[in-house]
Amino acid sequence: MSRQTLVYLAGLVLLLVAPLLFYPVLVMKVLCFALFACAFNLLLGFTGLLSFGHAAFLGSAAYATGFAMTHWAVTPELGLIFGVAVSATLGAVFGAIAIRRQGIYFAMITLALAQMVFFFYLQAPFTGGEDGLQGVPRGKLFGIVPLAEDWAMYYFVAAVFVFGFWLIRRIIGSPFGQVLKAIRENEARALSLGYEVDRYKLLAFVLSAAIAGLAGSTKTLVLGFATLTDVHWATSGEVVLMTLVGGVGTVVGPVIGALVIVVLQNELADKAGPWVTVIMGTIFVACVLAFRRGIVGEIAARWPGKAGAPKQEHGPGH
């Protein structure tokens, strides 16, 4: 067994016993943000596109699921599918506009579009403005399993996370993923080899938006509300922070990054008082200055795997 497989197995075991060791609602929140960061990393780490508007996908799916659950009283899995569909559609629109430009222009276009989405939700009557869309029921999965119990909800969220994580790994490992990496390394070369770069980028964008939406929808189910925080630009910034802290372009990095940030936010909430934002800022600066590869990136670079993972700056590939 390769080291990689061992790591995944250990992760899976930890995932299964986590609610016994830690507070389940917190673990669920970590998983949602981890999935969100993984989706973001698919774009930044593997395609080389820095989107600064990912909160729009997280938030849109969160609102869509919340709306479907409260107004149409659908079952949670249908709510999730609706949320993902909304964010994927939005991703297609964003992507079609944004991929025409590169670098900082790309980031600015996604930010501008996300701000438009923010103001839409601020004004739209169904979101409740700054009060948020409150009181979303967890419902019964497939109409049978009641998710109101924390443990049932937990294993559902864990399953969603494992599916999303597997999907991203599958995408990265596929020939499609290889082309994405080629685009990241040298776009002109990929183009000259005959790949329709824009199509690949658009598809990567839509996939990333859809998985970010999955994370947002799941979060709404767990916590029972969707608020403006989800679509606020600060959330787009937070996901960049999570990915950088964990390690850009590594498969596991964003998960670790999300874990660190969410747990810090939660733990510092009653210990650090007014210092939370300062501490977060310091971590970000320290990451950018001292270990640019992030936590997982640094570990992978210092202790390169013997069997499975080839020596590579960007995490385990194939």
Added chain:
Amino acid sequence: MKRTYLAAAAVMMLAAGSALAQGKISGEVVKIGVLTDMSGLYSDIGGQGSVLAAQMAVEDFGGKVKGRKIEVVAADHQNKADVASSKVRQWIDREGVDMLTDALNSAVALATARLVAEKKRVFIDTGAASTRLTNEECTPYTIHHTYDTFALANGTGKAVVAHGGDSWFFLTADYAFGHSLEKDTAEVVKASGGKVLGAVRHPLSASDFSSFLLQAQASKAKIIGLANAGGDTINSIKSANEFGLTRRQTLAGLLVFITDIHSLGLNATQGMYVTEGWYWNLNDETRKWSRRYFDRMKKMPSSNQAGVYSAVTMFLKAVDGAGTDDADAVMAWLRRNPQSDMFGKNMKLREDGRLLHEMYLFQVKKPGESNGPWDYYHVRQTIPADQAFQPLSASKCTLVKKK
């Protein structure tokens, strides 16, 4: 060693179990959770000051209720409902928190209200202004203390018209909160015999108010109602001064706190009308308490911080009176027994969760009239408790029995 621990744990669990069975105090301590904003835009009216106010309430109560220690825990919700929600769940499920207060942010407050209804804990909101807490989202365990948007609109609208400000123009933040504040105030103004000459909407977090203020100036209305909050209010007051608007027209802040006046200074704010539920310089009792607070915080308390003190005090009295920290019993006791403390006298708890107390219309002093920092308000009118809030007949709360 290990065995001793196990035995101790078993004994404690038994003790906790039997305490629950008898409906007495659950757990070894009675815990108060102050859910607040430590670093964001509400940290001045809440934050560390709210924590101190809660601690003072505990100290004044003697530190113990029914022989159990009282403990205050605090958390910074960072104005994020999801941070607040997971913290509150953890507090209730894992740490045995019995009562929550402060909140400050309406999304946080509404999420907390849902949670306490599910988990049966007492939530006394002092900081969040949304009237949804006592209408669509009311619960048997939520109490709305200190103020709400209706009371602010109602107090300022009615009283300003009565003081001769009979023509209004609104400067409104263009989102749900601003719209509802404008609508509520406009209705009150019209009902009191005033006129509304118009309104202009500005985007949330606007940086340039010049064009909006010129429209306000051109309207020739006597009163410019500021239906916005936080940074938008501060910026609009500053620009109104720069434009010389305040020489002919008077500003009426619909959501302004004494801390805003303190940071803007009297030069910029003089003559403004403000409605609040409390002011440190109302009477001997408020002055005495505020001095004690000032000695420790080096700032005078806001109405919200005084509200936290009052909220914690009434919760502890109810635990003492009911002999249990069971939320149903505590709430029932509070409904039966009107409360008096330095915040207000004979405050009754209504079935929709609204706590009825007096509200005050203040006018900001001129720099020459003030005796120094924090001496900012003339009391222009005391609004009686039964007129200050939304009448029960208009409530959308399902707990209100329709007659």
